[in-house]
Amino acid sequence: ATAQKTLLVHFKNMAEEFRQRIGIDRAASTYPKYNVAYKNLERFLKEKYKVQDIPLNQLDLPFIEAYDFYLRVERKLKAESIVSIVALLLKAVRIALHRNLITYPPFLGYKPEKPEFHIRSLSAEEFERLISTPLKSPSQSFIRDLFVFAAFTGLSFIDLKQLAWKDIITEKDGSLWISMSRQKTDIPFNVKLLGIPIRIIEKYKGITGTGKDDPVFKVLSHRRISNALKVIAKHCNITTNITFHVARHCFANQLCLSQGVPIESVSRMMGHRNIQTTQRYARVNNEKIGNDMKQLSGRLAGKFSYTANNQ
Structure with missing residues (x-):
């Protein structure tokens, strides 16, 4: 050969x-x-x-x-x-x-074992501490703000790094939206900017320019952000192993599914290729299940009567 x-x-x-x-x-x-x-x-x-x-x-x-x-x-x-x-x-x-370098699939019949999917989201209490705990270091505050922005928008690290002003559009009602395609899958997605991410944008606006092709944030290297997040987590008394990708899990769990946002909408906002990917988040979201059952209990209250002794 x-x-x-x-x-x-x-x-x-x-x-x-x-x-x-x-x-x-x-x-x-x-x-x-x-x-x-x-x-x-x-x-x-x-x-x-x-x-x-x-x-x-x-x-x-x-x-x-x-x-x-x-x-x-x-x-x-x-x-x-x-x-x-x-x-x-x-x-x-x-x-x-x-490319016709081989004439048959040599690994036909092989099925790789898929690892169990583990949700890596922060708990509601940890997420609140991350947002509210004061930080003295400006660089740590900036990195925390990037994480929070990603948690409220579902952006991955690379999509946040590539986010430009042209990707933020204003609708007729004045609402601001991110409209772009995921770098990983090239799937288009749209997500509305809520109050906190808008405040974060305003806080750093102009530092990297405001031209349509200028980045919204001057995102640091992935390694530097990862190291800083671990220091920030320790300061905020967070025991979950935190990486920047955890922000995307927080968006799916704490910001959307636990608050009753339909999984179809979450899937579209996250730019998933298919809803099965999003269902991995929903399948183990006990907080969402608890809230749903609490609402069900309220709706069923008084509708049925049960007598312990039917004799």
């Missing part, structure tokens, strides 16, 4: 094509996943097959089953990491098929 038809060479080419599209229709934050996946694949070939690379036409179902076992049992990686790593290998194989 030629060099172009070996697995690692092909995978590296795929990663390079992704890198070249960063800033156009791909996010820089995703690129490190390609490096992690490549290193694991390279290590697997050396340890288990004793080779530097393998021809694409030698891939088969036992290969990926052995790779799954290697990542899960020998490397002891978390289920979320395994899904991410294997997904890129499957993507490489799909590309190879489309």
Whole structure:
């Protein structure tokens, strides 16, 4: 086989094509996943097959089953990491098929084990403490404001970073809306700006310019924000492991589903490709279930009579 038809060479080419599209229709934050996946694949070939690379036409179902076992049992990686790593290998194989580098799907019959979905939202009490606890550091206040803004709009980190003034529109009734497409899926979404996010916008307006293509916020690096959020969480006595993506979970849970917003509307505002993704948030939202049952109890009060002794 030629060099172009070996697995690692092909995978590296795929990663390079992704890198070249960063800033156009791909996010820089995703690129490190390609490096992690490549290193694991390279290590697997050396340890288990004793080779530097393998021809694409030698891939088969036992290969990926052995790779799954290697990542899960020998490397002891978390289920979320395994899904991410294997997904890129499957993507490489799909590309190879489309480009006629191989003539059949070598992993036909393989079904990756999906990890259990865990809601990573703050509790209502934690969210209130995050918003209301005074912070002395201006930089920490700014980062907290970015998190709160994302929690009230459902924006992901990359979408917040790319948010420009042209993406904020004013309706006839004077209400302000964010109207843009998710960078990750290119799915368009619209979300109304409520009082708190409007105040945050006004607080920092003009710092980065007000031209239609200027960013609304000067968003710092993901690493710097993540580190700062952990310091802020400790100061606010928050025990939940907080990352910026937790803000998106807060939007779905604390700001929408727990307050009775229909799941169809939440799905549209979050830019989900299908409602099944949004249902993962609703399925474990006990607070919403509790509120629904409380309302049901009120509606049923007095409608039925029950006698303990029917004799």
